[in-house]
Amino acid sequence: MSLTNLIVILVQAGILVNMMLMAAAYMVLAERKIAAWIQNRVGPNRVGPWGLFQSFADVFKLYIKEDIVPAAADYKFHALAPVIAIGVAVTTYAIIPFSGPLIELDGVKYGLAMAPNMNIGILAVLAMTSVGVYGVALAGWSSNNKYSLMGGLRSAAQMISYELSMGLAIIGVVLIAGSLNLIDIIQAQTDGMWFIFLQPVGFILFLITALAETNRAPFDLPEAEPELVGGYHTEYSGMKFGLLYLAEYANILASSAIMATLFLGGWDIIPFLDDSTVLGLAPFSLPLVILGHMAFLGKAFALVFVFIWIRWSLPRFRYDQLMNLGWKVLLPISLVNIIVTGLVILFLQ
Amino acid sequence: MSGSATLERVEKLRQSKILREVQDKDTVAMFEDPLENDMILNMGPQHPATHGVLRVLLRLDGETVVKCIPELGYLHRGFEKIAENSTYHEFIPHTDRLDYISPLSNNVAICMAIEKAAGISVPERAVWIRMLVCELARISSHLLAMGATSMDVGAMTVFLWTFTEREKQYDLFERICGARFTTSYARIGGVANDIADDVMRDIRVWLNQLPERMSEVERLVNRNRIFVDRMAGTGYIPAEKAIALGLTGSTLRGSGVARDLRRDEPYMFYDQVEFDVITRNDGDCYSRYIVRNLEIWESMKICHQCLDKLEAMPRTPVLSDTQPQSVVSRKAEIYTKMEDLINDFMIINFGTMPPKGETYTAIESPKGELGFFIVSDGTGQPWKLKIRSPSSSNLQALKYMAEGSMVSDVVAIIGSIDPVMGEADK
Numbered sequence: 001m002s003l004t005n006l007i008v009i010l011v012q013a014g015i016l017v018n019m020m021l022m023a024a025a026y027m028v029l030a031e032r033k034i035a036a037w038i039q040n041r042v043g044p045n046r047v048g049p050w051g052l053f054q055s056f057a058d059v060f061k062l063y064i065k066e067d068i069v070p071a072a073a074d075y076k077f078h079a080l081a082p083v084i085a086i087g088v089a090v091t092t093y094a095i096i097p098f099s100g101p102l103i104e105l106d107g108v109k110y111g112l113a114m115a116p117n118m119n120i121g122i123l124a125v126l127a128m129t130s131v132g133v134y135g136v137a138l139a140g141w142s143s144n145n146k147y148s149l150m151g152g153l154r155s156a157a158q159m160i161s162y163e164l165s166m167g168l169a170i171i172g173v174v175l176i177a178g179s180l181n182l183i184d185i186i187q188a189q190t191d192g193m194w195f196i197f198l199q200p201v202g203f204i205l206f207l208i209t210a211l212a213e214t215n216r217a218p219f220d221l222p223e224a225e226p227e228l229v230g231g232y233h234t235e236y237s238g239m240k241f242g243l244l245y246l247a248e249y250a251n252i253l254a255s256s257a258i259m260a261t262l263f264l265g266g267w268d269i270i271p272f273l274d275d276s277t278v279l280g281l282a283p284f285s286l287p288l289v290i291l292g293h294m295a296f297l298g299k300a301f302a303l304v305f306v307f308i309w310i311r312w313s314l315p316r317f318r319y320d321q322l323m324n325l326g327w328k329v330l331l332p333i334s335l336v337n338i339i340v341t342g343l344v345i346l347f348l349q
Numbered sequence: 350m351s352g353s354a355t356l357e358r359v360e361k362l363r364q365s366k367i368l369r370e371v372q373d374k375d376t377v378a379m380f381e382d383p384l385e386n387d388m389i390l391n392m393g394p395q396h397p398a399t400h401g402v403l404r405v406l407l408r409l410d411g412e413t414v415v416k417c418i419p420e421l422g423y424l425h426r427g428f429e430k431i432a433e434n435s436t437y438h439e440f441i442p443h444t445d446r447l448d449y450i451s452p453l454s455n456n457v458a459i460c461m462a463i464e465k466a467a468g469i470s471v472p473e474r475a476v477w478i479r480m481l482v483c484e485l486a487r488i489s490s491h492l493l494a495m496g497a498t499s500m501d502v503g504a505m506t507v508f509l510w511t512f513t514e515r516e517k518q519y520d521l522f523e524r525i526c527g528a529r530f531t532t533s534y535a536r537i538g539g540v541a542n543d544i545a546d547d548v549m550r551d552i553r554v555w556l557n558q559l560p561e562r563m564s565e566v567e568r569l570v571n572r573n574r575i576f577v578d579r580m581a582g583t584g585y586i587p588a589e590k591a592i593a594l595g596l597t598g599s600t601l602r603g604s605g606v607a608r609d610l611r612r613d614e615p616y617m618f619y620d621q622v623e624f625d626v627i628t629r630n631d632g633d634c635y636s637r638y639i640v641r642n643l644e645i646w647e648s649m650k651i652c653h654q655c656l657d658k659l660e661a662m663p664r665t666p667v668l669s670d671t672q673p674q675s676v677v678s679r680k681a682e683i684y685t686k687m688e689d690l691i692n693d694f695m696i697i698n699f700g701t702m703p704p705k706g707e708t709y710t711a712i713e714s715p716k717g718e719l720g721f722f723i724v725s726d727g728t729g730q731p732w733k734l735k736i737r738s739p740s741s742s743n744l745q746a747l748k749y750m751a752e753g754s755m756v757s758d759v760v761a762i763i764g765s766i767d768p769v770m771g772e773a774d775k
Contacts, residue, residue: 040513041509217503221757315575315576316757318758
């Protein structure tokens with residue numbers, strides 16, 4: 001690894017981590033604003049113009065709060081849980097290809113993606129989200145609080161159940177693209193159709209399971225406020241709570257970005273048509289790549305909006321209904337989806 | 350024994366009683382091996398879903414409720430004892446604090462009880478106004494019940510939407526009687542003041558826009574699959590059991606018993622207005638929710654009829670002026686007429702004096718049958734005033750509804766019973 005390579009990777013990491021944290025902080029604001037619109041309220045509007053600095057105020061407040069650890073809690077795991085949660089959330093961003101190649105140094109092209117050409121791409125994403133459950137489960141267990149424990153247990157059961165359907169929903173895409181590499185998956189969509197048109201069932205399955213994976217309503221059982229007070233983060237305060245909270249939003253953005261990659265053509269701007277000919281720009285030219293990057297972020301944040309929209313419109317599932325949905329509905333549908341996709345591909349060959 | 354020692358003893362007794370109830374022959378060894386035993390979850394008194402300060406002790410097997418022990422009394426303020434030491438007139442503001450979601454109907458209920466005990470007649474216009482505010486209070490209470498139930502199952506938005514309507518209602522209440530929350534509007538022998546024409550017009554405006562808002566709420570949750578799955582089939586209570594436990598109001602009508610005091614034992618002018626008694630036969634949370642939802646529409650009908658009557662009626666006094674020994678005179682007359690000043694002095698100091706005897710008066714409050722049992726010894730203060738509060742009776746059913754369901758259902762069940770702890774604990 002050359003020095004340039006190392007520096008570029010460090011810069012990329014810096015940009016990505018900061019981007020993620022900023023995005024997560026602003027998604028909290030977006031959530032509050034959108035919730036306010038849905039509920040005929042105004043939403044935060046005191047800090048800065050249109051409440052734009054509310055996120056900074058929130059994070060600053062969390063920084064200066066006392067960090068309370070219950071006397072009966074297992075301190076080590078209590079402290080470890082938020083680290084796992086946020087660590088996993090950040091790591092996922094290394095794999096997502098946010099943009100095409102932007103600059104060329106020493107003959108190597110770099111874009112805003114740490115490891116876009118990883119050959120196991122999507123599997124690494126799944127592995128990361130699987131590790132994410134430890135953060136929540138440990139947080140619930142180590143707090144030594146019955147509500148937290150139930151939140152942690154619910155979350156563990158829920159994430160494991162929905163992981164399966166999520167993985168199977170992706171297989172359809174992988175079958176069509178013929179690769180696990182995220183760049184290859186995007187390339188397969190840039191010239192032809194986005195996979196949402198080829199895999200509509202897969203997209204819906206992935207959306208539902210992503211809601212469940214990120215503990216969002218209607219699957220927010222681990223932190224179901226009316227039942228479990230705060231669920232797994234009942235006993236957290238200060239920045240530890242802040243980290244758990246940011247991790248939740250970081251996961252939402254990560255899920256949205258993965259959905260944009262797998263089903264909405266990644267950085268492809270116009271579906272069905274070749275971007276470079278329509279826009280009159282050379283393939284992989286800088287303006288096109290930057291436009292593509294904007295398109296990618298646009299898609300991701302549109303999906304984030306869908307997440308928020310769903311949260312404020314739907315009631316919450318009950319634990320047994322959640323399990324029924326996961327095992328008895330989503331799993332069979334995803335299996336059928338794979339079989340149908342496989343058969344169609346077989347007949348077309 | 351000193352006061353604090355007594356308190357400690359009572360507390361210990363209470364705790365041991367609760368513990369005995371949690372345990373049974375399977376769980377005597379409860380604390381020896383935690384893994385072998387059920388979990389005891391103490392829900393409340395401070396918990397987001399217990400509608401105030403209800404404490405529910407749950408014995409859980411996983412997420413399934415094996416045993417449910419509701420414990421009341423965290424908001425006990427001794428209203429019945431307070432009543433014995435205050436004149437009848439002085440007790441009216443205390444009723445605001447009973448069911449604080451619908452204080453207007455409590456005011457009307459206590460005044461009707463006192464009037465029955467003392468044999469006081471009420472001007473016709475005042476009765477129509479009382480009916481109007483009672484139905485407004487019912488809408489207010491049911492809106493909150495719908496919103497709170499929806500919030501308990503996770504549909505937060507409905508809560509905010511219904512609260513917007515309640516907020517508009519509070520503005521109307523303020524213009525009717527000067528207070529948004531603790532209204533104290535009814536008086537012995539009538540109501541405090543007439544409703545102004547523009548306020549009446551604004552009530553009508555509000556009533557006319559409510560159906561649209563209601564249908565928005567209904568479209569959002571009533572047929573939502575998740576909502577129906579959460580509510581339907583949970584918290585079942587059969588009609589016989591509901592009657593045996595003394596449930597009243599929407600909670601009873603959700604079990605298919607068409608009992609509504611407004612129709613069965615008409616008071617005020619409820620026999621002169623048209624409305625339907627809503628029942629649902631399923632006896633689950635969803636049917637109770639739907640009963641409340643549809644009762645709002647019935648109340649709107651009644652409100653319109655009351656407004657029609659009031660608008661067509663001449664503006665006669667709304668406080669009885671033919672019974673000066675029992676009814677407080679109007680301020681202008683107290684300041685200008687000797688007799689009224691004397692009467693005012695007598696009533697404020699010694700109270701309205703019903704003859705010796707016992708009376709029981711009940712109305713159909715939003716929560717159910719709200720009754721006042723007054724034992725009078727002929728003085729201005731009740732010898733005993735028993736409040737038959739619907740919330741505490743309805744809460745008796747929680748145990749039967751919750752056992753066998755899941756933790757999440759307990760929350761929905763409490764919401765569907767719609768208790769107000771101020772009333773349940775008195």
